[in-house]
Amino acid sequence: MDRQTVRAWVMYDWANSAFATTMMAAVLPIFYSSVAASTLQNEQLATSYWGLTQSIAMLFVAVLTPILGAVADYSGYKIRFLRMFSYLGIVASLCFVFVGNGDYVLASFLFILGTIGFTGGNSFYDALLNDLVVPEKRDYISSKGYAFGYIGGGILLVINLLLIEKYQWFGLPDKTMGTYISFASVALWWYLFSLPLFRKVKDKKTGGSHTIGQYTAIGFTRIRDTFKRIRRYPELLKYLIAYWFFNDGISTIITMATIYGTEIGLGTGHLIGALVITQFVGIPFTLLFGKIAERLGSKRSLYISLSVYVLIVLLGYFMSETWHFYALAFIVGMVQGGSQSIARSIYSRLVPQDRPAEFFGFLTVSSKFSAIVGPFVFSVVGLMTGSSRLGILALAVFFIVGIAMLMKVNLQKGAAEAAAAEV
Structure with a gap:
């Protein structure tokens, strides 16, 4: 295991987390509502368009990722595809400097491209874990990647918030200019800190030379085969079911936390x-x-981490004060990265070692579709009972079922099944 190469892999999480924090979570949603969609009739319409934009982006990711993952496995071009998706996200982020008042269609289009670049690239990035890190170190290295993502994304988010809220400190005329610079900073940050990985790691070509059409046909064929092949790995299948449940709970908390916080003032x-x-x-x-x-x-x-999430849901039900929300944010920070990194590492040991990109692609697409359920349950329970608190409480079911299914998974047997896979 080459330490410099692993360090370069970790730094990519530092790089692309800028998009997750600034574009997906904090700055862009506010900009979309206040600037890009400012000409719409009301804020509710802007919110609906923003939600539709995210749904379209996830649909593209869900369709494209397993296809390209299968092609990457066949050709061995993980780095090539990772670079392609990264540059797509980088260029899309930079182009937000051209979005003005009323340009919500352009903003939606750019966000869809950026999300495809960010999420699609992560499938190839995750699949590199198998190539670069020995099995006994994957838990720690995977966790280190998430930790560096928190650092990189967090540092740039703080810088960007200062650019926007304290724009006078930087000689800027207004918050909008600070926001534009923030978008450009995401592109620059993502590009610069991706370079070590792109320079250190080279693709290992495994297939023959094919045309784009032939690679596409191969990709579709392998996707079909993936659905059939999963049944050969019982422990992997059980883990997937567990993952769909607890990951849906985690993603729903991330998605609904801001709305729930707004509701309590x-x-x-x-x-x-x-x-x-x-x-x-x-x-x-x-x-x-x-x-x-x-x-x-x-x-x-x-x-441990999933049990803490059950506690988070229970505490969220009783939340009523501002300091409660801060306390929950602290607790979420304690377990969010740990649960996701360990879940990724476990999955890497259960997939066939000759098809990691294909199976990580399948994990991406299946988790995107399963993630629809959590917000739907949250919304339906809230509508039926008239209380979002009960919607929050309903999320405990996802973690409890996930834990119960995880208890049925034999990791040693699953790793043996993956190692015995036909090449």
């Missing part, structure tokens, strides 16, 4: 402040969970 500053807390608390705790996994085992560390 929390201001924008507090919401963004809580997000910053979650980012930086996640740094040491993500690394800590990597060490806990090495000492106690992957499953036990994942049990």
Whole structure:
């Protein structure tokens, strides 16, 4: 295991997390509503368009990722595809400087491209974990990647918030100019810190020379085969079901937290402040969970983090004060990165070792579709009962079922099944 190469792999998480924090979570949603969609009739319409934009982006990702993952496995071009998707996200982020008042269609289009670049690229990035890191170190290195993502994304988010809220300090005329510079900074940050990985790691060509059409046909064929092939790995299938449940719970908390906080009267500053807390608390705790996994085992560390999420849901039900939201943000930061990194590491040991990109692509697409359920349950329960608190409480089911399914997974047997896969 080459340390410089692994360090370069970790730094990519530092690089692309700028898009996750600034574009997906904090700055762009506010800009979309206040600037890009300012000519719409009301804020509710802008919110609906923003939600539709995200749905379209995820649909493209869900369709494209497994196809390109299968092609990457066949051709061995993981770095080539990762670079292609990264540059797509980088250029899309930079082009937001051209979005003005009323340009919500352009903003939606650019966000769709950026999300495809960000999420699609992560499938190839995740698949490189198998190529670069020995199995016994994957828990820690995976956790380290998430931790560096928290650091990189968090640092740039703080810088960008200062550019926007304290624009006078930088000699800027207004917040809008600070926002434009923030968008450009995401592109620059993502590009510069991706270079070590692109320079250190080279593709290992595994297939013959084919045309784009032939690669596409191969990709579709392997996607079909993936659905059939999963049944050969019972432990992987059981883990996938567990993952769909608890990951849906995690993603729903991330998606609905801001809306829920707004409902109890929390201001924008507090919401963004809580997000910053979650980012930086996640740094040491993500690394800590990597060490806990090495000492106690992957499953036990994942049990711990998911059990804490059950507690988060219960506390969220009773939340009523601003400091409650900050406290929950702190607790989420303690387990969010750890649970995701350990879950990724476990999955890497259960997939066939000759098709990691294909199976990581399948994980991406299946988790995107399964993630629809959590927000739907949250909304339906809230509509039926007239209380979003009960919607929050309903999310406990996802974690409880996920833990119950995880208990049925035999990791040693699953790893043996993956190692015995036909090449």
